[in-house]
Amino acid sequence: METVIETHALTKKFGARIAVNGVDLTVPAGVAFGFLGPNGAGKTTMIRTLLGLTQPTSGDVALLGLPQPAKRAEALARVGAIVEEPKFHPHLTGRENLKIVAAARDRAAEGRIADSLERVGLAHRADDRVKTYSLGMRQRLGIARCLLADPALLILDEPMNGLDPAGILEMRRLIRAFVDEGRTVFLSSHLLDEVEKTCDQVAIVDLGVVVVQGAVGEIAAQGDPTLLIEIDDPAAARNVLGGEPRVTHVEEEGASSLRLTLGDGLVPAEINRALVNAGVAVSRLEPARATLEETFLTITSRLEDHE
Amino acid sequence: MRMIRAEALKLRRRRGLMIWSVILTIGVIATVEAVLVVLHAVNAAHHGPAGGESNFRGATETLALLGTVTAILIGATAGSQDVANGVFRDLVVTGRKRSTLFNVRIPGALIVLLPMVLIAFAVAIAFAFLFAGDLPAPSGSLVGREFVYVLAFALVNLVMAIGFAAFVSARIVIGVLIAWNTAVTHILISFHTLGSARKLIDVAAIEHFLPGASSGQRVNMTTATAIIVLLAWAGIFSGAGRWWTTRRDA
Numbered sequence: 273m274e275t276v277i278e279t280h281a282l283t284k285k286f287g288a289r290i291a292v293n294g295v296d297l298t299v300p301a302g303v304a305f306g307f308l309g310p311n312g313a314g315k316t317t318m319i320r321t322l323l324g325l326t327q328p329t330s331g332d333v334a335l336l337g338l339p340q341p342a343k344r345a346e347a348l349a350r351v352g353a354i355v356e357e358p359k360f361h362p363h364l365t366g367r368e369n370l371k372i373v374a375a376a377r378d379r380a381a382e383g384r385i386a387d388s389l390e391r392v393g394l395a396h397r398a399d400d401r402v403k404t405y406s407l408g409m410r411q412r413l414g415i416a417r418c419l420l421a422d423p424a425l426l427i428l429d430e431p432m433n434g435l436d437p438a439g440i441l442e443m444r445r446l447i448r449a450f451v452d453e454g455r456t457v458f459l460s461s462h463l464l465d466e467v468e469k470t471c472d473q474v475a476i477v478d479l480g481v482v483v484v485q486g487a488v489g490e491i492a493a494q495g496d497p498t499l500l501i502e503i504d505d506p507a508a509a510r511n512v513l514g515g516e517p518r519v520t521h522v523e524e525e526g527a528s529s530l531r532l533t534l535g536d537g538l539v540p541a542e543i544n545r546a547l548v549n550a551g552v553a554v555s556r557l558e559p560a561r562a563t564l565e566e567t568f569l570t571i572t573s574r575l576e577d578h579e
Numbered sequence: 580m581r582m583i584r585a586e587a588l589k590l591r592r593r594r595g596l597m598i599w600s601v602i603l604t605i606g607v608i609a610t611v612e613a614v615l616v617v618l619h620a621v622n623a624a625h626h627g628p629a630g631g632e633s634n635f636r637g638a639t640e641t642l643a644l645l646g647t648v649t650a651i652l653i654g655a656t657a658g659s660q661d662v663a664n665g666v667f668r669d670l671v672v673t674g675r676k677r678s679t680l681f682n683v684r685i686p687g688a689l690i691v692l693l694p695m696v697l698i699a700f701a702v703a704i705a706f707a708f709l710f711a712g713d714l715p716a717p718s719g720s721l722v723g724r725e726f727v728y729v730l731a732f733a734l735v736n737l738v739m740a741i742g743f744a745a746f747v748s749a750r751i752v753i754g755v756l757i758a759w760n761t762a763v764t765h766i767l768i769s770f771h772t773l774g775s776a777r778k779l780i781d782v783a784a785i786e787h788f789l790p791g792a793s794s795g796q797r798v799n800m801t802t803a804t805a806i807i808v809l810l811a812w813a814g815i816f817s818g819a820g821r822w823w824t825t826r827r828d829a
Contacts, residue, residue, distance in 0.1 A: 320668075320828075320829075323668075323671075323672045324671070324672075325668050325671055325672070325828060325829040326828045326829070344674060345674040345675070345676070346674070347674070348672055348673060348674030349673075349674050351672065351674075353669075353672045355668055355669075355672070357665075358669075359664060359665030359666055359668075359669065360664065360666060361589060361592075361660065361664050361666060362664065363592050363593055363594075364588075364589065364592050368588060368592065369666075371585060371588065372585045372588070372589065372666070372670075373669060373670065373673060374581075375581040375582045375584065375585035376582055376585070376670050376673040376675045376680070377673050379581075382581075417669065421673070
């Protein structure tokens, strides 16, 4: 499969602090790729390094198959990016801000301004000054700015930040629409739920290191199986489960429900048998679908800190 | 050319900057000239004609000073606004060379500044000839030298402000360059112990083009030296600004 982003041993240091630590990343073409990590994990630094906004300390980067920085102009001509919060000249209108960036791109970019504004639903506010725009409108104007390049690759840094639920839904639809058009969307986020809903593939990053990458479903399935049980006596059930060393984690899920994490080959039927034998009535026993969140918490250092 | 027009657009849409720029150039010259005309009309015995050579010199010296302040305001804004508004990185990710992003600021700012200075200068010439009365009108050579003087003052400071603004905020650039032009350089020029080293001061080189200045006011140098000094100042500031623009984190 064709790759749009490829890094080898990419490292960025700020003094003694390592923000990106020997990252090997491969992003295939035509997918929504989530770059997931907690705040401060190095996501934005990675994006800035990919785009040449800051120079890497060491390592190699290729964008759209073109080595960076040698073929930088060629690659970035087909890349649209929002880095951190989208910024604009506040005294200019939305349309004028796009004109400024279109002037720095190829001649066809200016012809894409109207379509880009229409696409993100800002045509009716295009001639208002940007200082009157809400954050959600600025996010959309940022996307419109990306579209001026007719990008093969969109790099979006925390695109859901500051959006209301309707805005998040709209952004998700836009991202999926871009993928349907054959574009690749590389988005960073600390919102697990959003990455799971929006992306096909994901890389989880923490402390500057890519811990795991692959298809969202495959990565989510990497965690230990979990089981949701509904019982009449949660305290008694906890006692029973406390005697089973293969139950690695128990947490409450409401007044009469528990969520269990099963380890070492333990199957739900054995849990059911143990509870019934101890006189605990089980009214529901449901293997829970592993979520990206659980996998994320399992494999990132945040969980280690928590423990 | 599209990028230069875009730079000019960014500046022209700043209402405050444009209003002050027009006031400081065209506004001040037109107002002062109009007041002189009215005074002469009201009391010709006490107030001479508004035009003529000496009034023209006064007008162009005022324009040189205020045109320079305008050039500093426009240059500082042109040099800093992309970074200050957080838009610089969005321009960098277009793939354009950073040096190009810097270079277009100079002609972009020039497109905005030049018409104001030229119109103000034209107003000064018009009043000098139309209201000369019995005073001698300025000669063609005087007009030409005053024009070079006004333009050199404004252009060198425009380029210096753009280059300097790549490093620091617009406010600092404006404060430092106005202080340099109005006070520091004049103090340095007055130190005769500095000898020919004073030729290296940009204001000393600009004043070489000021017609009629007494030898006590100026540092003697050839026209070629003055031009080289001015080009060096513009080159050093723009070179430093370009260098930093190509290296800074965006």
